[in-house]
Amino acid sequence: MTRIAAPRVRGGPMPSTLSHDDMTHVELTWIEKKIEYWTRFGREAHEQILDRRRRVVSFRPNTVFAFVRWAANDFGTIISRIDIVRAIEPGELYQTLPFVRPGGEILLKIEGWPKVEDVLRHIDAIEALGIEADAVSPDHWRHVHNRMAAGHQPRAYTLDQHRAFLLRRRMEL
Numbered sequence: 451m452t453r454i455a456a457p458r459v460r461g462g463p464m465p466s467t468l469s470h471d472d473m474t475h476v477e478l479t480w481i482e483k484k485i486e487y488w489t490r491f492g493r494e495a496h497e498q499i500l501d502r503r504r505r506v507v508s509f510r511p512n513t514v515f516a517f518v519r520w521a522a523n524d525f526g527t528i529i530s531r532i533d534i535v536r537a538i539e540p541g542e543l544y545q546t547l548p549f550v551r552p553g554g555e556i557l558l559k560i561e562g563w564p565k566v567e568d569v570l571r572h573i574d575a576i577e578a579l580g581i582e583a584d585a586v587s588p589d590h591w592r593h594v595h596n597r598m599a600a601g602h603q604p605r606a607y608t609l610d611q612h613r614a615f616l617l618r619r620r621m622e623l
Contacts, residue, residue, distance in 0.1 A: 473508040474537035476517055477549040480504075483522065487549060490516035490532070490573060491583040509537040514557070514584045514591075516573065517550065518566065532566045534558040534591045557591035560598055569594065576607050587615035 473495060479487045481503055489507060492515020496508040509515055515537070520530045535554035538544045544553035560569050572594060573583045590607050597604040 472540045473510055474513075474535075474554050475506050475508050475551045476515070477504065477506050477551075486518075486520045488518050490518055490570065492516060493584060511537050511539040511542075513537045514586070514588065516583065517547070518570075519549075520563075520566075527563060529561075530563040530566050531561045532558070532569050533560075534569075534595075536588060555588075557588050558595040560595065565598055568598065572604060572607075579607070579609055579612075581607070581609070581612050585612075587611065589615075 476489065477487070477500075478489065479485045492509055493513055494507045495510045495513070498506045498508075500506060513536070515535055517533045517535060518531070519533075521528050533547060533550075534557045535547065535550065536557060538552070538554050545556045546553040547556065558569070560566055576583050576586055586607055590611065594604040
């Protein structure tokens with residue numbers, strides 16, 4: 451993990467210069483069937499529209515969000531990736547990620563559309579239990595990352611696990 455100054459963003463204002471400078475800023479782009487960068491979950495604290503295809507969403511510290519990137523050219527898909535990230539506190543160490551300023555704690559990083567779809571289905575299953583995906587234990591997202599990286603199916607997140615996580619978090623406060 452590194453602590454560095456936010457890099458410049460080409461082609462638009464620097465998200466880190468927005469008035470919410472203690473937040474994590476994510477630049478989203480949507481050019482149908484070419485570049486599709488979007489968030490799957492996470493409570494946005496602020497949104498800035500840059501133009502009709504780009505916007506910057508901002509997350510408060512300790513907010514967990516999923517950032518999906520898909521892009522293609524004339525020959526097919528060139529990137530498909532999902533990252534589940536925890537927005538950092540000011541001064542906290544972080545990992546860098548393209549289009550995320552300054553960066554965050556990466557809880558899950560998966561590449562390749564079939565695996566990305568598996569993660570999206572996993573998120574759907576959690577939400578089907580009535581649990582908001584951004585409220586899930588960060589340890590569970592690490593578990594999903596590690597199991598998938600090893601070529602195994604991750605275990606399902608359960609209501610009992612979630613209750614235990616909430617109790618543990620309450621005890622830490």
